Amino acid sequence: MSIRRSHTRQVSVGGLPIGGGSPISVQSMTNVPTTDIEAVCSQINMLASRGAEIVRVAVPDRESAVALRSIIKKSPVPVVSDIHFNPELAIMALEAGTDKLRINPGNIRQRSDIWRISEKALEQHVPIRIGVNSGSLPGDLRDKYGGVNKDSMWAAAHRHLVLFEETGFRNIVLSLKSSDPMLTVEVNRLASAECDYPIHLGVTEAGPRLTGSVRSAVALSILLAEGIGDTIRVSLSGSPEKEPVVGWEILSSLNIRRRFPRVISCPTCARARIDVAGIAESVQDSIEGKTGNITIAVMGCEVNGPGEARDADIALIGTPSGIQLFIDGKNTGGIPGSDIQGYLGGIVDSYIRKSGKTAGG
Ligand code: SF4
Structure with missing residues (x-):
């Protein structure tokens, strides 16, 4: 629109x-x-x-x-x-x-x-x-x-x-x-x-x-x-x-202005394999103060996870073997659930720098 x-x-x-x-x-x-x-x-x-x-x-x-x-x-x-x-x-x-x-x-x-x-x-x-x-x-x-x-x-x-x-x-x-x-x-x-x-x-x-x-x-x-x-x-x-x-x-x-990374997360259900709410909070904390026009998805399982991962810049998806990190829709492997904030901060910085997806006007 x-x-x-x-x-x-x-x-x-x-x-x-x-x-x-x-x-x-x-x-x-x-x-x-x-x-x-x-x-x-x-x-x-x-x-x-x-x-x-x-x-x-x-x-x-x-x-x-x-x-x-x-x-x-x-x-x-x-x-x-x-x-x-x-x-x-x-x-x-x-x-x-x-x-x-x-x-x-x-x-x-x-x-x-x-x-x-x-x-x-x-x-x-x-x-x-x-x-x-x-x-x-x-x-x-x-x-x-x-x-x-x-x-x-x-x-x-x-x-x-x-x-x-x-x-x-x-x-x-x-x-x-x-x-x-x-x-x-x-x-x-x-x-x-x-x-x-x-x-x-x-x-x-x-x-x-x-x-x-x-x-x-x-x-x-x-x-x-x-x-x-x-x-x-x-x-x-x-x-x-x-x-x-x-x-x-x-x-x-409203697609009027973007300045900060956007976090999307699923509501969770009985299929959730990870603590989506807790991880989404950690993701939110890890991007505090960062600017950039990117989307980070946190999804509880493999039902909608891969689909959202394709549309998001960065995605954390729950699988039977733990949290998998997707970047630009590609699975880059598992990440530890213990220190999401510390782990993700650097990844987000380097992704925004390399992709040039800095904040919009
Ligand atoms: S992504 Fe999986 S865990 Fe999250 S709401 Fe959908 S089916 Fe449930």
Whole structure:
């Protein structure tokens, strides 16, 4: 399936383009106190190693805004400052060198504040994401449009867009997030039809890892397959370590972008001759931090194993004599089950190098 992307303007976030046909980027967000510079930097590094190309940090107070300068200097990826309620914090974040601001139309609405923020952002060539959340819609719009729905969400975004456009500021990314995946789909379709600002996709308050991943995958896949969306974030409760991983799985499953080796494994059944789940986990650990456009299969037995091995770049198949390693569909012999992680790491590196199957765009 080829996806025709909706036309959007392009903005640059610390040198990384969003929109205008640029690759759909994967974002995440830290969840440790922003004042703890060491903890934030360590989390940003971890998220970047898992594929986050942009990381957002919350800036709830002046102390956090002060910490931003050091965080931004040390970060390997562009940093977005998330601001609510207090326009002064937006100004401080811009002065600290933030690569992008995220503000919420539900709580920074004064025309004079918008002018100050946009003048400063314009001067520093910093884009702003207008991030509408279904949970913090202005009350007057909820009343006017009969609750939280695509019309009240779009009206909140539009009202804010107009305020920025009046100042001449158009370096904007838009996001409209609901905890309801299908409302997220509807409102982003509407936004895409009504304007050409690049769109940041996400389902807000999506839930813990399993439900959050499923809800995000449902909404994002529908929209991305329709060509809507220029950057994505999968929001999961708790540690954000899996957010970029799930984001990349969504892009990879839609054949939009591949960056990390793909592990496939059978569900297992009574025929399984090896510990498929354990081995697949070890394989996943052995490719941690590696980039490459390859597929590694772990199959429990000889029923579907050889067939999958033919289609995969590397395959581990259970047989009566233990685990057999297939490379490019050819059986290269048995491997020990005791240290899969140590054994496979080097094989994957050398396979990616020799085959030239490095990460796609
Ligand atoms: S590959 Fe073998 S073990 Fe795995 S599900 Fe299929 S039949 Fe069962």
